[in-house]
Structure formats: structure tokens, C-alpha cells
Amino acid sequence: MKIKIAPSLLSADFSQLGSEIKKTEKAGADLIHWDIMDGHFVPNITFGPPVVKKLREMTKLPFDVHLMIEKPDNFLEAFVEAGANMLSVHAETCVHLQRTIHHVKDLGAKAGVALNPATPLNMVEFVLDELDFILIMSVNPGFGGQRFLPSILPKIRKAKEMVESHGLGTEIEVDGGLNEENVPLVVEAGANILVAGYSVYGKGEIARNIRLLRRSVKKAVGSERLGSEPRLENLKKEMR
Numbered sequence: 001m002k003i004k005i006a007p008s009l010l011s012a013d014f015s016q017l018g019s020e021i022k023k024t025e026k027a028g029a030d031l032i033h034w035d036i037m038d039g040h041f042v043p044n045i046t047f048g049p050p051v052v053k054k055l056r057e058m059t060k061l062p063f064d065v066h067l068m069i070e071k072p073d074n075f076l077e078a079f080v081e082a083g084a085n086m087l088s089v090h091a092e093t094c095v096h097l098q099r100t101i102h103h104v105k106d107l108g109a110k111a112g113v114a115l116n117p118a119t120p121l122n123m124v125e126f127v128l129d130e131l132d133f134i135l136i137m138s139v140n141p142g143f144g145g146q147r148f149l150p151s152i153l154p155k156i157r158k159a160k161e162m163v164e165s166h167g168l169g170t171e172i173e174v175d176g177g178l179n180e181e182n183v184p185l186v187v188e189a190g191a192n193i194l195v196a197g198y199s200v201y202g203k204g205e206i207a208r209n210i211r212l213l214r215r216s217v218k219k220a221v222g223s224e225r226l227g228s229e230p231r232l233e234n235l236k237k238e239m240r
């Protein structure tokens, strides 16, 4: 599966969101990750549908909208109408998760379920075949620039095994604290969508930061350090 870089605007310069998005697209990012926060599910408030809609005109990149909000069903339509191509809801906020997933797909967006670090994978076991992706949080949601939780690596591995044992092509997205050092481990564990906020927008040039992330993944996949399991061999072929 192609490794996709999804910069999170949470750490971008909010006074220049338009030009930050244009620079991000020019730098070869695959997705734009929107962290939507309501001040209830997480102790922070960020963007709403009007902001997403305004920025939709700025880029052709798919919008990967991460809903860290309570009662997400109330906002699915508004975010799809604003231009969301992928919508992830937190399992912790959905009493009727299977119905919410269908609601997302009926609206024409790709459906994902996000899991906080402590939330077990089996929350998605019985809806796995209906998901386009799983979003595995490697920090506690609410803020950018936090430290990656290494305890999440086995969870990524287990998610990959679960997807493969069901014979599915569900993508695995990881979100939180990703940087040059840890992206090789996250990819090797089975993730193919990498959300990065601070390591793309926090310091220095956006283009250079994205290049460094890609190079780090490529380098690691090629190195012996990660062993030469058959899956890694395939990954190497895909990365060429």
C-alpha cells in the first residue's frame, strides 16, 4: 500500500492557512488532515465546517477530517458538504457506531474510526469490513506537538494483523507525535497513512520537513534494522 503523508493543520500558521495549504500541496503531501475539536470530547476548540469549506477552494488534495467531537452524527453532512473526502469519528463518541459509519458512506465520504490510545482494537472488530481506514491515536487527542506513545506500536501491528486476517484492504492511519525518528517504526508496524502536525509545520520549511519524513520512511524500509520480513520486501518494492 502507498505510504501517504497527511500533514495536520493543527500546527500550521492559522493566519496564513491558505498559503500553508498551497505550500503543503506543492511539497507533495498526499492528504490534508483537519483536526476538528469541540471543547467537549477534547479540551480544545479548532475549526468548523465554514473554515474547511473556505479552504476547500485552495487545493485539490483530499481532506482527511478527524472529528474529535461529541455527537458527530450531527455534523457529518456539514463536513462532507464543506469538502471532506475522508471522515473519521471516535469510537468513544458513538453509541451506534455501525449506523454512524453507514451515515458517512451514504454521504459519499470514506469512513474511518479513530481510537484513543487506551481504547482497545476490538471496538472496531465487528465493523471492520465496512471501514475504509482505522485511525490509531498515538497521543491523547486535543493538542499538537505531543510526544509519541511507543506503547501504540504493538496496537498498530495488531490492527494490521486483524485487517490481513480478514482479507481486507483497510488502511491504517496513525496520528500524533510522528517525526523522522518514529515514522519508520510506525510504517514497519503496518501503518500507511502518517499524520504529522508539529514535524511539518512546527519549525523550518514545510517542503523540507515533508521530504525528511519521506526519506526517513524510505531509508528505514530499505535498511536491515527492520529485518527483511516478506511484507517489508513488498513494501520496498512499492516504495521504489
Ligand code: DX5
Pocket: 008, 010, 011, 033, 035, 066, 068, 139, 140, 141, 142, 143, 144, 145, 146, 175, 176, 177, 178, 195, 196, 197, 198, 199
Ligand atoms: C491530536 C491531533 C494531533 C495532530 C498531529 O488531537 O490529532 O495528533 O493531528 O499533531 P502532532 O503531529 O503535532 O502530534
Ligand code: ZN
Pocket: 008, 033, 034, 035, 066, 175, 195
Ligand atoms: Zn488528528
